[in-house]
Amino acid sequence: MTRYKAIISYDGTLFSGFQRQPEARSVQEELEKTLKRLNRGQEVTVHGAGRTDAGVHAYGQVIHFDLPEVRDVEKLRFGLDTQSPDDIDVVAVEQASDDFHARYNKHSKTYEFLVDNGRPKNPMMRHYATHYPYPLDLALMQEAIQDLVGTHDFTGFTASGTSVEDKVRTITEARVELDPHTGFLVFTFSGNGFLYKQVRNMVGTLLKIGNGRMPVGQIKVILDKMDRNLAGPTAAGNGLYLKEIYYDN
Amino acid sequence: MTRYKAIISYDGTLFSGFQRQPEARSVQEELEKTLKRLNRGQEVTVHGAGRTDAGVHAYGQVIHFDLPEVRDVEKLRFGLDTQSPDDIDVVAVEQASDDFHARYNKHSKTYEFLVDNGRPKNPMMRHYATHYPYPLDLALMQEAIQDLVGTHDFTGFTASGTSVEDKVRTITEARVELDPHTGFLVFTFSGNGFLYKQVRNMVGTLLKIGNGRMPVGQIKVILDKMDRNLAGPTAAGNGLYLKEIYYDN
Structure with missing residues (x-):
């Protein structure tokens, strides 16, 4: 298992928020759908640093997720970016330590x-x-x-x-x-x-x-x-x- | 009859263009609908200086139209602005001479x-x-x-x-x-x-x-x-x- 940290930006206009919720479009769900495709159909869970609300935008949301193998991070970024909907962009992907957690690691936000x-x-x-x-x-x-x-x-x-x-x-x-x-x-x-x-x-x-x-x-x-x-x-x-x-x- | 000149801005994303056309949303048609309401149900024709295409935006499109009477131009601007859809804004309205024509009067554009x-x-x-x-x-x-x-x-x-x-x-x-x-x-x-x-x-x-x-x-x-x-x-x-x-x- 390899953990990845990514910086994403999104236009919140057409999302009910970052967090997955039933019957509503969320950033988390869209990213998980893309990652599933990039992971041969296996589910991938996305953890976000902050739970933005409906209509709220992000230039620097941070997420983490696990994949079974080591990937070239620029290829992974490109795949995630181009295969996700047009209102989500993937700015950067890097390998993270196994205990990195986007939400629970100490951080400050702007x-x-x-x-x-x-x-x-x-x-x-x-x-x-x-x-x-x-x-x-x-x-x-x-x-x-x-x-x-x-x-x-x-x-x-x-x-x-x-x-x-x-x-x-x-x-x-x-x-x-x-x-x-x-x-x-x-x-x-x-x-x-x-x-x-x-x-x-x-x-x-x-x-x-x-x-x-x-x-x-x-x-x-x-x-x-x-x-x-x-x-x-x-x-x-x-x-x-x-x-x-x-x-x- | 009084002629009015107005400067309008719009987000072209959800328009098929400025000009009225059947079965498609246009800036001209939306403005004409608003003006009809402001003119006691009587049709008003809007003439635009330029015919922007689908998706094209405007900060300074100029239009002219006629109303049967002299109106307070700031009240008219406010009414047109607030009663038009959210993706059209009316920046300024002024009274124009009877022979002013937004399209045919000589002008330059940026x-x-x-x-x-x-x-x-x-x-x-x-x-x-x-x-x-x-x-x-x-x-x-x-x-x-x-x-x-x-x-x-x-x-x-x-x-x-x-x-x-x-x-x-x-x-x-x-x-x-x-x-x-x-x-x-x-x-x-x-x-x-x-x-x-x-x-x-x-x-x-x-x-x-x-x-x-x-x-x-x-x-x-x-x-x-x-x-x-x-x-x-x-x-x-x-x-x-x-x-x-x-x-x-």
Whole structure:
């Protein structure tokens, strides 16, 4: 048995998410179908580092899987890439140690969230950025976003009813900038783990702050009170990108 | 009767083209449906400056249409924009003189053509750039593209069997650059008119030159001999954008 690690990108628009689920199209299932063909009809299980939701995109999702033999990794990448559907691309494949696990090995992730603040929106980007056609004060959001950096209990920013017990996570970087080339706002978050819908809830809150409908100090209040009701709405998945995953060592 | 001029953008992916045609979805038909609703059920005819093909996008298509009365143009823009399908956006509406005609008034156009030369491609851009996963020498294409500038008979670059008699057109600007932000090649062409499939045939030829499968002097030969068979293949419509239209006066 040989373990492989791969970096994949995908357009989340037509997927119900990364993870396999009955009666719905998933990235995991499509990759497993391709790998089965490349493995003489034998099933192959794909493990992903992060479970992106419906509509969420990825430039740097990491997966691992096992095949019975050693393969040329560039040929394997090419086969996986060209035989998978058009909305999945396989960027890189490498051999990994037998105990490598895309999800359980310690890692940090970077997410980006794109907001199209134009009126009207850019129709070419309607699946690739969230349209927010209301006034936004960038400086207010840049001030507020700093309160997310550090180690906090992010209960107030996750979906209520999440089964994860420990909701303490560390955000090492959080920033929002205007991309002069696209005119879009780009939110960037890096950290050692993110709770279910955490990034989208943080963005939804920051947009409310930027629009003047929540005070700039609201992030601190939400972190203190650990109350989801104090945060803004969940921003739509179409603006979210799993950008990069870094494994320790 | 009041005439209106509007700038519209659209994602060409799900359209058979700009122009109305039976049994196929077109930009013109969708806009006419919206205008009929905004005009108390009375039919409105939309005239477009350029007839983009299936899959071709627009940031700056210009249309004109008539309504029986004077309207507030920003309200009209908002109504047209929000009541049209999601893949059409109405950027601007203004009142025009009664004799303004989007197609027949003298104008020049700028087209852009995006090529994703990455391996693998960017899956988010698969409908918005043509994927060309082969080596390309940018300098060769930059040299060859200059031969397109000027007034020429472009017979060799149009689809054979085109009904237009006069195939002499003037290209005022032609260039190709690498966009450092996207990594894509961007071809830009401005001129006083383009023949059917001309831009896509010019790009298909330039890609062959860049890939070393046609000599750098091939453009001159095609212009001289006026023979479509000497040019490269028609590049796919998904990379093409009608960028901007400038009217004389």
